Amino acid sequence: MNWKDIRVLYVREVVSAMRERTIVTNSILIPLLLYPLLIWLMYTGFSFVSGQNEELTSRVMLKNLPAFHDALRSTIQSEGSIVIVAAADPAADIRTGSLDALIEFVPVNDGASTLENNFRARITYDESRDRSDQARGRLIESVSKYRQDFIERQALRFGVSGAELQGFLLESENVSSGRQMGQFVLGLLIPILLIVMLSVGGFYPAIDSTAGERENSTWETIMSTATSRSNVMMAKYLYVATMSFVAGLLNLVAMIFSMSSLLGPLTRPGMPNFTFRIPMESVPVIVAGAAFLSLFIAAGMMILASFARTYKEGQSMIAPFHIALMLPVLFLQGPGIQFTPGLAMIPVLNVVVMIREAIQGVYRWPLIGITLAVELLCILGALRVATMVLRHEDFVMGTYSGSFGRFARERLLGRKP
Amino acid sequence: MSYPVLVRGLTKTFYDESRGEIRAVDGIDFECGEGEIFGLLGANGAGKTTTLRMLSTILTPTSGSAAILNHDVVRDPEGVRKHLGFYSAGTALYPRLTARETIEFFARINQYPSSRVPERVRYLVDRFGISKYADVRVEKLSTGMKQKVSLARTVAHDPPIIIFDEPTVGLDVLNALEAQQTIKELRDEGKTIIFSTHIMSEAERLCDRIAIIHGGRILDCDTLAGLREKTGKHYLEDIFVQYAGRPAE
Numbered sequence: 001m002n003w004k005d006i007r008v009l010y011v012r013e014v015v016s017a018m019r020e021r022t023i024v025t026n027s028i029l030i031p032l033l034l035y036p037l038l039i040w041l042m043y044t045g046f047s048f049v050s051g052q053n054e055e056l057t058s059r060v061m062l063k064n065l066p067a068f069h070d071a072l073r074s075t076i077q078s079e080g081s082i083v084i085v086a087a088a089d090p091a092a093d094i095r096t097g098s099l100d101a102l103i104e105f106v107p108v109n110d111g112a113s114t115l116e117n118n119f120r121a122r123i124t125y126d127e128s129r130d131r132s133d134q135a136r137g138r139l140i141e142s143v144s145k146y147r148q149d150f151i152e153r154q155a156l157r158f159g160v161s162g163a164e165l166q167g168f169l170l171e172s173e174n175v176s177s178g179r180q181m182g183q184f185v186l187g188l189l190i191p192i193l194l195i196v197m198l199s200v201g202g203f204y205p206a207i208d209s210t211a212g213e214r215e216n217s218t219w220e221t222i223m224s225t226a227t228s229r230s231n232v233m234m235a236k237y238l239y240v241a242t243m244s245f246v247a248g249l250l251n252l253v254a255m256i257f258s259m260s261s262l263l264g265p266l267t268r269p270g271m272p273n274f275t276f277r278i279p280m281e282s283v284p285v286i287v288a289g290a291a292f293l294s295l296f297i298a299a300g301m302m303i304l305a306s307f308a309r310t311y312k313e314g315q316s317m318i319a320p321f322h323i324a325l326m327l328p329v330l331f332l333q334g335p336g337i338q339f340t341p342g343l344a345m346i347p348v349l350n351v352v353v354m355i356r357e358a359i360q361g362v363y364r365w366p367l368i369g370i371t372l373a374v375e376l377l378c379i380l381g382a383l384r385v386a387t388m389v390l391r392h393e394d395f396v397m398g399t400y401s402g403s404f405g406r407f408a409r410e411r412l413l414g415r416k417p
Numbered sequence: 418m419s420y421p422v423l424v425r426g427l428t429k430t431f432y433d434e435s436r437g438e439i440r441a442v443d444g445i446d447f448e449c450g451e452g453e454i455f456g457l458l459g460a461n462g463a464g465k466t467t468t469l470r471m472l473s474t475i476l477t478p479t480s481g482s483a484a485i486l487n488h489d490v491v492r493d494p495e496g497v498r499k500h501l502g503f504y505s506a507g508t509a510l511y512p513r514l515t516a517r518e519t520i521e522f523f524a525r526i527n528q529y530p531s532s533r534v535p536e537r538v539r540y541l542v543d544r545f546g547i548s549k550y551a552d553v554r555v556e557k558l559s560t561g562m563k564q565k566v567s568l569a570r571t572v573a574h575d576p577p578i579i580i581f582d583e584p585t586v587g588l589d590v591l592n593a594l595e596a597q598q599t600i601k602e603l604r605d606e607g608k609t610i611i612f613s614t615h616i617m618s619e620a621e622r623l624c625d626r627i628a629i630i631h632g633g634r635i636l637d638c639d640t641l642a643g644l645r646e647k648t649g650k651h652y653l654e655d656i657f658v659q660y661a662g663r664p665a666e
């Protein structure tokens with residue numbers, strides 16, 4: 001290994017990559033823009049859904065409203081989202097959907113009647129229709145408001161102040177949707193997207209620096225220079241790993257940035273609350289996991305692409321690996337999956353679970369140690385295979401129909417001369 | 418005396434799925450003297466490229482040996498490549514580097530002393546007349562311009578021995594003549610040059626000695642005058658046919 005040569009080769013790879021649109025798009029732009037885009041989509045999606053409901057007014061009929069409470073009519077109408085209509089057969093109209101709700105006032109005859117002008121109201125609606133259900137909600141809100149005012153006024157008449165009446169208040173806040181959403185995004189989306197981005201980030205550089213060079217006929221140029229093949233391949237390997245790592249890192253940075261600065265202002269009352277934080281202490285663990293994974297992914301991709309003679313062959317060789325990286329991650333993302341020593345032995349998946357725990361603020365150092373050690377072994381194993389491949393001259397010209405599998409069968413396992 | 422290029426019993430066998438075993442190069446011997454243009458003349462598939470790839474250590478010989486300035490191609494491939502410039506139809510330029518970046522990259526990676534690289538780049542940009550488009554990306558250049566950049570990158574590290582494998586394939590007449598002119602100039606500067614072609618007139622015009630290669634074997638090797646004398650033919654075309662025989666119909 002001559003690190004001066006590797007640096008010269010590495011710089012050449014990076015300069016070329018930064019001038020190639022596919023690579024810049026996939027390794028830099030997509031990782032950067034993915035989260036802002038996802039958030040924008042979620043935001044517009046929610047606005048659209050809630051907007052659709054908001055625009056619909058509730059058509060409501062009032063029946064037997066006592067004259068004393070005529071002010072309730074204006075309270076209801078002041079809402080703006082409710083229009084008061086009249087119908088001959090309200091029950092039928094609610095069923096057919098031309099009326100949303102009926103509110104019927106009945107005088108009270110039991111103990112509650114001691115309060116003068118008290119009433120009971122019954123709402124008829126159709127729960128199977130969203131619009132009708134919504135009408136009921138709006139009616140309850142208006143009537144409760146009116147009722148509260150009415151009670152306070154009556155209380156004052158009996159010498160009880162409004163404040164005294166409020167002596168016992170029960171407040172509740174629903175946080176479940178925000179927390180569930182946060183857990184979902186944190187535990188599932190972040191590790192998966194991180195792996196997707198690490199893989200996407202390495203994908204095109206791996207092809208471009210192997211099959212791409214053969215296709216452009218620059219492979220023979222570089223192979224005839226006065227540096228060793230292992231220097232050339234080490235520079236390429238480090239370049240692919242860098243691109244993969246950078247994609248993962250940018251994705252992470254973009255995610256942290258979008259979560260704190262985009263989601264906050266976008267969140268409006270009535271929308272699920274997504275805001276949450278990645279604990280800063282988890283960042284080193286995530287970055288270490290991403291670095292090890294990118295070294296592993298780069299090695300795997302370079303080995304597979306090493307015989308491909310064209311971009312297309314390169315793509316079809318790497319694509320299965322690319323997909324294989326995601327599958328176990330998707331299947332094993334359930335909340336029931338625990339980070340155990342056994343799981344820490346499974347490459348790729350262990351990193352996902354490690355990152356998931358770190359985001360939740362759990363650091364089990366022995367398991368983190370096992371995880372990183374297993375990844376390191378995988379990287380070393382892949383590099384070992386790569387050196388074996390490098391020793392064969394088939395690698396120089398690119399043969400075996402560009403297939404690593406055929407090379408392994410015929411050459412490494414010696415099934416053909 | 419020791420020759421800058423010495424080839425003995427060089428052989429290369431390929432295994433091909435459909436064709437079985439192919440003896441692309443079949444025990445060839447030759448040597449080149451300092452400051453001469455040595456020509457490999459042969460039809461397509463004669464084994465020229467395979468021979469030159471072995472000399473430039475891209476391929477490993479099946480048997481036999483070859484040495485460049487006493488560096489053996491198998492034992493010391495990097496030593497060989499350091500003293501060698503290799504130019505062929507298969508050695509393209511990086512499309513996304515500029516002409517200047519290209520020359521600089523190849524000077525550095527071929528171990529030209531770092532401190533003198535900038536000076537070398539300036540010299541070559543001037544020498545090959547590429548200053549006007551030195552900072553344009555190679556992918557935007559015309560064939561003729563690319564060829565000049567390609568020649569400049571081949572000699573970026575000032576190698577004493579330069580291999581040209583069918584350098585004029587795909588060039589128009591003017592560009593081909595210019596390439597030939599450059600090769601002559603390099604010879605006059607004292608470089609040892611191995612030049613392969615299937616074009617008779619090119620070999621006639623350029624080569625100090627010509628090896629006729631056919632079916633992976635060198636059938637004869639001499640100056641043009643020597644070959645004329647041996648065969649009693651004047652034109653190289655006739656001489657070639659006399660050696661190689663008529664192609665099977």
Ligand SMILES: Nc1ncnc2c1ncn2[C@@H]1O[C@H](COP(=O)(O)OP(=O)(O)O)[C@@H](O)[C@H]1O
Nearest residue numbers: 397431433441460461462463464465466467468
């Ligand atoms: N990598 C390879 N695999 C199999 N056969 C090859 C390979 N390279 C060259 N050959 C065969 O070797 C013979 C010589 O080829 P080559 O050296 O390219 O000839 P030339 O350059 O004189 O046209 C041809 O029959 C060619 O098909």
Ligand SMILES: [Mg+2]
Nearest residue numbers: 465466467583
């Ligand atoms: Mg050839």
